[in-house]
Amino acid sequence: MTRATAPAGPRERAPAVTSSSPAAIPLRMYFFLQIALSGLATGAIYGLIAVGYSLTFMTTKALNFALGMWVMLGGMLTFSLTVQYGVPPLVALPLILILMLALGAVAERFSVAPFLRAGSDVWVMSTLAVGLLMIDFAEIIWGRSPTPVPSFFGNAPVRIGALSILPQQLFIIAIACVVFFALDLFYRRTLTGKAFRAVAHSGEVSALMGINTRRVQVASYAAAAAFAGLAGFMVVPLTLAEPQMGTVLGLKAFAIAIIAGLAAPRGILVCGLAYGALEALISGYLYTGIRDILGFSLMILALSLKPEGLFGRPVEERA
Amino acid sequence: MILKQTGTGLAAAVAAFLATFGAASAQDVKIGYSGALSGPASFTGLDIKRGAEMAIDEINAKGGVKGRKLVLVSRDDEHNPVRTVAQYRELVERERVVAMLGATNSASMLAVTPIVNETLKVPVICPATDATAITENDAAKAGQDNYLFRIGMYGTGQANFITDTMVKRFGHTKVALLNWTGGWGVTGRTELQRRLKEHGLTPVADETFDSNDTDMTPQIIKIRNAGAQSILNYALVRENTLVAQTKQKLGDDTPYASAWGIAGPAFWKAAGQAAEGILSSTTITIDGPQSPERLALIETYRKRYNQEMDAPTSVFGAYDSVYLYKLVMERDGVDPKAIRAGLESVPAFKGLIKDFQRPVFTKERHNAITEDDMIMTRWTNGKMLEIKYDDKGPYVDIDDKTKKYLDKKNLALM
Numbered sequence: 001m002t003r004a005t006a007p008a009g010p011r012e013r014a015p016a017v018t019s020s021s022p023a024a025i026p027l028r029m030y031f032f033l034q035i036a037l038s039g040l041a042t043g044a045i046y047g048l049i050a051v052g053y054s055l056t057f058m059t060t061k062a063l064n065f066a067l068g069m070w071v072m073l074g075g076m077l078t079f080s081l082t083v084q085y086g087v088p089p090l091v092a093l094p095l096i097l098i099l100m101l102a103l104g105a106v107a108e109r110f111s112v113a114p115f116l117r118a119g120s121d122v123w124v125m126s127t128l129a130v131g132l133l134m135i136d137f138a139e140i141i142w143g144r145s146p147t148p149v150p151s152f153f154g155n156a157p158v159r160i161g162a163l164s165i166l167p168q169q170l171f172i173i174a175i176a177c178v179v180f181f182a183l184d185l186f187y188r189r190t191l192t193g194k195a196f197r198a199v200a201h202s203g204e205v206s207a208l209m210g211i212n213t214r215r216v217q218v219a220s221y222a223a224a225a226a227f228a229g230l231a232g233f234m235v236v237p238l239t240l241a242e243p244q245m246g247t248v249l250g251l252k253a254f255a256i257a258i259i260a261g262l263a264a265p266r267g268i269l270v271c272g273l274a275y276g277a278l279e280a281l282i283s284g285y286l287y288t289g290i291r292d293i294l295g296f297s298l299m300i301l302a303l304s305l306k307p308e309g310l311f312g313r314p315v316e317e318r319a
Numbered sequence: 320m321i322l323k324q325t326g327t328g329l330a331a332a333v334a335a336f337l338a339t340f341g342a343a344s345a346q347d348v349k350i351g352y353s354g355a356l357s358g359p360a361s362f363t364g365l366d367i368k369r370g371a372e373m374a375i376d377e378i379n380a381k382g383g384v385k386g387r388k389l390v391l392v393s394r395d396d397e398h399n400p401v402r403t404v405a406q407y408r409e410l411v412e413r414e415r416v417v418a419m420l421g422a423t424n425s426a427s428m429l430a431v432t433p434i435v436n437e438t439l440k441v442p443v444i445c446p447a448t449d450a451t452a453i454t455e456n457d458a459a460k461a462g463q464d465n466y467l468f469r470i471g472m473y474g475t476g477q478a479n480f481i482t483d484t485m486v487k488r489f490g491h492t493k494v495a496l497l498n499w500t501g502g503w504g505v506t507g508r509t510e511l512q513r514r515l516k517e518h519g520l521t522p523v524a525d526e527t528f529d530s531n532d533t534d535m536t537p538q539i540i541k542i543r544n545a546g547a548q549s550i551l552n553y554a555l556v557r558e559n560t561l562v563a564q565t566k567q568k569l570g571d572d573t574p575y576a577s578a579w580g581i582a583g584p585a586f587w588k589a590a591g592q593a594a595e596g597i598l599s600s601t602t603i604t605i606d607g608p609q610s611p612e613r614l615a616l617i618e619t620y621r622k623r624y625n626q627e628m629d630a631p632t633s634v635f636g637a638y639d640s641v642y643l644y645k646l647v648m649e650r651d652g653v654d655p656k657a658i659r660a661g662l663e664s665v666p667a668f669k670g671l672i673k674d675f676q677r678p679v680f681t682k683e684r685h686n687a688i689t690e691d692d693m694i695m696t697r698w699t700n701g702k703m704l705e706i707k708y709d710d711k712g713p714y715v716d717i718d719d720k721t722k723k724y725l726d727k728k729n730l731a732l733m
Contacts, residue, residue, distance in 0.1 A: 031540055034569070038536035045533065144358055146557040148589035155593055157568040166568050169534070238533040238564075240557045240589060248531035284537030288527050289500070 025162050034163050035284040036277045041169030043276020044176035047269045048231040049253035050260070051183065052224030057262040058200035059213075059220040060116055062123045064107070066131020067228045068250015072243060073134055074100060074232025076142050079149050079241035089152045089233075096233055097226050104225025105218050112221060138243035146240035172234045173273075179227070180269040187265065196220065200263065255299040261309020271310065347390045348383075348653050350375070350644065351416030351441075353406040355423040356395035362585070362629035363447050364423045368393050370446070370637030371420055373619055378641070384648045389641070392416055396427060403427035404434065411439040417655045418644050420637055421445025421453075421469070425503075428453045428467075435466045442659040444643065445469045446636025449477060449579070450506075454685040466659050468680055470636045470643075470672065470687040471602055472579050478510030480693040481576050481600050485549045486518050488695075488713065489574070489727045495524040495547035497538055497562065499554035507553025507578055523547050528558060535565040542573065548728075549574040556585050563593035572729040574598065576695070583630050587701050594698045596730055598706070602688050603672045605631045606702035607716050613671050632672075639670035643679065697730065 025033075052067045064070070074096055081092035111126040153167035186193040198206040199216045207213045232246065239245040252275070260271035275295065282291045302310060352371060355364035368391070375389045383389055392414050396402040403422050410416045419441055422428055425448040435443055436458040443466060445453060451474035459465040485491045494515060498508040504527070515522055524545040526538040539562070542550055550573055552559065559581050566575065575597050582601035587594050605617055605628060616638065620628055628634050646668065647661035663682050668675040672688070679687050696703040697715055704715040706725065713725045715732075723732040 027544070031544060034540055035537045038534045038565075042533050145360075145362070146589075148560065150591075155564060155567060155591065157570075164568050164570065166564065235533060238561070239531070240560060242557070245531070248529070249533075280534070280537045284541055288529070288538060292529075 030162055031284065032281070035280045037160075037163055037165055038169065039277035039280025040273050041165070041172050041276065042279065043273040044173045044269075045231055045235050045249060045272075046253045046256050046276055047272025048176050048179060048234075049228055049250060050257040050268045050272055051180070051265055052227045053254060053257040054260075054262050054265050054268055055220045055224045055227070056112075056217075057257075058265075059196060059203075059217050060112070062112055062116060062121075063127065063262075064104075064112070064221060064224055065124055065127045065254075066134070066250065067224065067253065068246035068248070069131035069134045070100065070104070070225050070228035071232040071235070071246035071249055072138060073103075073246075074229030075149075075236035075239065075241050075245050076138055076232075076243070077229070078233045078236050079142070079147060083147070083149055083241075093230075093233055096229050100225045100229030101222040104222040107225070108218050108221035113217070116217075135243045135247075142241065142243065144243060146242040146245075149236045149241050151237040166238075168234070168237050175230070175234060176269060176272070179230070180266070183265055192219075252295070255296060259299050259302045259310055261306075261312025263313075264309055264311035267309065267311025347388045348648065349390050349392050349414055349416040350418050350420065350641065351407075351410035351414060352391060352393040352420040353396045353403050353410060353422055353427075354393075354420070354447075355398035356393070358397055360398045360423045362583075363633050364395075364398075366628060366630040366633035367420055367423065367446055367637040369620065369624060370634035371641050373616065373623070373634075374638045374641035374645075378645055384645055384653070387653075389645070396422060396424075398424045398427070400424065400427040400430040404430050407431045407434065407439060411441050416441065417648075417653050418658055419443040420640055421448055421467075423447050425450035425453065432456045432467055433458075436463070440464070440466060440659075441655040442466050442468065442644075442662060444636075444640040444662075446471050446640060447630070447633050449474050451475045459685065464656075464659060465685055468662055468685045468687070470640055470670075471632060472600070472688065472693065473686045474506065474510060476686065476688075476690045477578055477600055477693065478507060479514050480690045480695075481551055481578060482511060482514040482518065483690070484598075484600070484695050485551065485574065485576055486515075486520065488708065489549065489730070491548035491574070492520060493523045493546050493548045494520060495526070495542040495545060495550045495573075496522045497524075497526045497528070497535075497542060497550050497552050499552075499558050500527050500529050501554070503555070503580070504553045504558075511551050511553070528554075528561075530558065532558075532561065535562050536569065539565050539569055539571055543569075543571055547573055549576060552577040553580065555580040556589050559586065559597070560589040560593075563590040563597060567593040572596070572731070574730045576600070579632065582632065582696065582703065584627065585629065587698060587703075595700065597698045598730065599696050599698070599703065600693055601696055601703070602632050602693065603635050604694065604696045604703045604705050606696075607704045608719050610671075616671060635670075635672045639668075639672050642670065643668060697725070699732070 049067055049071055053063050057063055077096045078092060081087040082089055107130050111130045112123045115122040151168040153171060157164040158167050158170055187197055195211045195216055198211055199213050203213045256271050256275050257268060260267035279291050279295055282294055352368060354367055355361050371391050375391055379388050392410060394406040396406055421443050428445060428448045429450055429452060432453055449472045454467050454469045456467060485494060496508060496511055498504040524542045524547060526542060528535055528538060559577055577599050579599060579601045582599040620634060646665060647658050651657040651661035662680050665679045668679045673692055695706045697706055699715060706713050706715055711724060714722050716722055726733050
């Protein structure tokens with residue numbers, strides 16, 4: 001990356017850190033780090049949604065294409081509970097997760113399972129249809145105007161050296177890391193997690209080995225919905241609550257899942273964070289208008305170079 | 320028994336029929352309104368309706384227009400131009416309204432403008448829609464009768480006003496643009512670029528953002544690094560909330576001036592303290608010291624609708640429009656063509672948005688609010704205070720007694 005090409009005539013203005021100014025860092029470094037840091041928060045959200053695509057792809061080779069709308073549902077529920085009914089966020093979160101788990105399982109039952117059984121690919125359309133229905137219902141229930149949801153930690157920025165970040169953004173990055181770490185442990189250390197991986201590898205063999213593949217499949221869709229709900233819960237103070245809040249997020253998360261490799265949950269966090277930072281840097285050094293063009297072109301490039309994803313392993317078919 | 324029941328039903332039907340006709344007798348003068356009464360823009364749409372209702376009730380309580388009652392016939396166009404067009408036809412051709420209040424959506428007004436001028440020929444005063452071409456339309460250009468009037472901000476004028484305020488009033492020559500990539504932001508950006516160019520300036524940074532962005536850090540830092548003295552913007556509450564939060568996070572105090580998309584309580588509700596110091600251009604603010612007439616209407620609104628105004632520009636715009644119609648109708652009669660012509664020759668008018676000491680409209684100028692009438696406001700502790708100027712510089716009235724001057728550099732209170 002060329003150094004600070006875009007900022008025409010950079011002036012030597014120290015980052016406007018008010019009182020107790022921490023050790024000053026060179027302006028160019030500040031520029032880079034501050035932009036990248038804020039991008040990481042956006043990337044963490046992408047990663048958290050993207051993991052949902054991965055979960056269901058691993059168990060069924062199918063996806064809930066409308067995860068962005070599920071993010072929206074999580075966000076709108078957060079709005080209803082915390083703002084409209086005054087439920088404390090810590091109480092609201094488990095309620096939302098339980099509801100999302102249940103709805104995810106129900107949606108799988110109607111919009112995915114019948115088609116998987118029939119060996120058809122109609123789930124592409126049916127999951128999308130469920131998402132569009134969710135937007136319509138959300139517009140009827142909550143209206144279309146964006147409504148603010150106060151950040152759970154206030155708006156006073158957190159200082160990291162000369163850099164600053166909103167507490168909500170820091171929270172998002174932290175939670176995403178915790179979730180991925182826990183998921184990694186789950187896949188590697190727990191019996192259920194191993195069952196997931198077994199089903200991912202081969203449903204038929206797993207069934208023969210006594211694993212209830214059907215249950216694993218439902219669980220993966222429920223979990224994907226819950227992760228989307230969690231993402232919605234965390235991002236809604238930044239986007240404001242409105243029925244379209246998740247659409248683009250879901251799309252970008254999908255790109256990240258593809259770039260990382262749908263069967264590579266570990267890589268998804270890395271890719272999510274990297275994509276978020278890259279997007280912000282493109283905005284900062286080049287131009288916001290070409291951000292998505294570059295981002296999605298990169299996805300196509302990555303796919304053509306490594307179809308299984310940057311972190312995916314080629315499937316070895318053993319005869 | 321059956322007969323008796325039928326008889327009662329029939330009587331009820333006749334009564335209902337009579338009641339319907341009784342509500343709006345042939346003697347009544349109908350004013351039409353089609354706008355968003357549901358959906359996201361309904362806060363504007365309802366406030367137009369309410370402003371009109373309050374004015375009409377006041378007028379009727381004092382004997383109406385030469386003894387004839389005013390009646391508002393309103394329709395919900397759901398912010399959808401297709402519905403607006405259909406409802407305009409219905410209101411004029413079936414309901415026989417003699418005058419209209421403009422819709423909530425510029426696209427709606429642009430769609431009905433040619434139909435109004437060529438076929439319906441009923442005057443329309445727009446309180447909320449700002450697309451320049453609504454009033455500066457084909458009929459106006461061809462020198463034909465133009466039925467479209469406006470008592471709100473208009474595109475070109477607003478962009479000029481925002482730019483001129485920052486460049487001329489505050490002396491900022493290094494100006495950055497930061498605009499939304501949505502429809503309104505795109506036209507706004509072009510207008511701002513044009514005006515800067517007319518001042519011989521090029522923006523030191525020209526940034527954009529999308530609706531679904533969750534952070535504006537790169538744009539703000541880039542603008543700051545470009546040495547901008549102020550930032551001009553066209554966007555709505557949602558995007559500007561993010562801008563405000565990001566600016567606050569980065570400790571950025573570059574003055575930020577936005578068009579009237581954030582000129583209402585919704586912005587402070589969304590952005591809170593982060594909105595402190597942000598500027599918004601508008602036609603009217605109901606914060607800070609107010610005239611007794613305005614205070615009375617604010618109080619009436621509060622009592623009648625049990626809430627505070629969401630869109631004061633719309634309430635007062637509609638309210639003043641109805642009084643303008645009344646004035647012209649009493650002078651020139653209630654024929655739509657006469658009302659249209661009459662609006663072009665109102666020499667002075669004491670409205671609540673403004674006390675017009677000059678013709679409200681002229682044949683060439685169908686925008687009541689000119690660049691000189693627009694006001695710049697500063698979000699100050701939850702209130703949108705008008706920025707005024709005297710020899711010592713720009714200031715705001717915090718209340719009747721406290722006057723605070725602004726630092727021209729960062730627009731902070733001194």
